[in-house]
Amino acid sequence: MAKFLFVYRGGHESPEPPSPEQMQQIMQTWMDWIQGGTEAGWMVDxxxxLKAEGQVVQPDLVVTDGPFAEAKELVGGFSIVQADDLAAATKLAKTSPMIAGGGSVEVREFMNYDIP
Amino acid sequence: MTAAEPVELVEHFFRHESAKLVSVLTRAFGIARLELVEESVQEAMMAALRSWRQRGVPHNPAGWIHRVARNRALDALRREKVHQLALSLSGQTEEATEALIDDWLLEERLPDSLLRMMFVCCHPALEQRSQIALTLNILCGFSVSEVARGLLISVEAGKKRIQRAKKTLADAQVRVDLPTAGELKSRLAVVQTVLYVMFNEGYSTSRGHEPLRDDVCEEAARLCHLLCEHETFSTPSTRALLALMLFHGARLEARVDSEGAVILLEDQDRARWDRRLIRVGERWLARAGSERLTRFHLEAAIALLHCHSPSVEETPWGQIVDLYDRLLVLSDSPLYTLNRAIARGEAGHPREALVAIESIRGDREMRDYYLLDCAAGRLHELLGDRSLALAAYSRARSEAGAPHARALLDKKLARLR
Structure with missing residues (x-):
């Protein structure tokens, strides 16, 4: 089993923000997904x-407000999952509520620590 | 990870928190700040969504959202230059304002702000359709498009109506107050009417079935219940109105089949009626005694007679006719005339009932009203005249706008053919 990082970006940037009732539905979908994954064992954490506002420290130690990404590129959160390989992890990512909400999920495999 | 015991959000949590927060914060900052308040509440809820969706709901979700929304609103106000001026005018320090908001947000103090807001949304400066739209938007936490769907208007029309209503209230500098003793009676009557029409709006699946419309009914009953819990507003007529909503509400489930088609009273499976709701309604009606019976009392009494009848045949139609007679004394509505005629027909006088129905056919409210011809069809059936019944049901079918209403009539027609 390998571990993977799911990086969530964007989502819910429709011109009209979701209504309170829609928010509740989105919330429920997420909680069900995470809980389902935890019970099935593939959701590790x-x-x-992540909050949108932050700062970036440049090589010259200059600190800028940031990251100033477009809303759809802004990292909004992450999870850790485990799967047999990248293909299997990607398959799991496709079931994420992030996708249904119009956002994207970047799937990245953890580096091997033991000698491969 | 705190996956041990995930906290479940109560149904409509966000909707109702939105209503509470908008009411309390508007009370604190004034109707002119409604937009700022709504934005702050929206932001707080988005923050909650982003923060909770992966880690689960915190143990006091309401407290979480309250604090974030309050702080966002205060931050937004601080950015306004007029803020300082407003503070100096009201004589309140920021700390005092904060403490006041926290106090108003306490569970037991919340109804006070919600009721104040209810009277603001039902302000006499607004026309009735706007009062209903605003009540749904602010006190029920419906988004503009949900209001539009609930009231069967276009999103654009809903947006315009709500914006105009908010502007009217701000221009009139309406205060978030309860009515004074002198205006209490007339202001309460407006609120009752708004809730009554709102409920009927949701209840009349005649123009399209949609689960959201059940929510409209539920919300109307919830707000009416709020009035009934208050010593001043819990008048006999308010209690009768709540009883009426509960009796109708008890039949909501049984009114549609699994495909969403309407089932008329005579064809409903009465075992599906919610006995618990009927009992709760009866308790409210028992406490609604008054020398002056309102239309809510009389309509509740009719609804209760239906609730207690095991079948159409065993319904006390004579009593129902009498109650409609008393309603017609209060208001000469063609809808009462139609319903009286239906009852009269079932009571064994279909011929006389048909005459009554023809007498209101020209009425503006009855024009293209498919239930009128539907009732005529039923009366012809009672008279054993199949061809006239078929003709009436076909007319009803051509008037029916929504697919589920046409489906209902197709079933009737198929049965007769």
Missing amino acids: GGTG
């Missing part, structure tokens, strides 16, 4: 969401 549901992870967390």
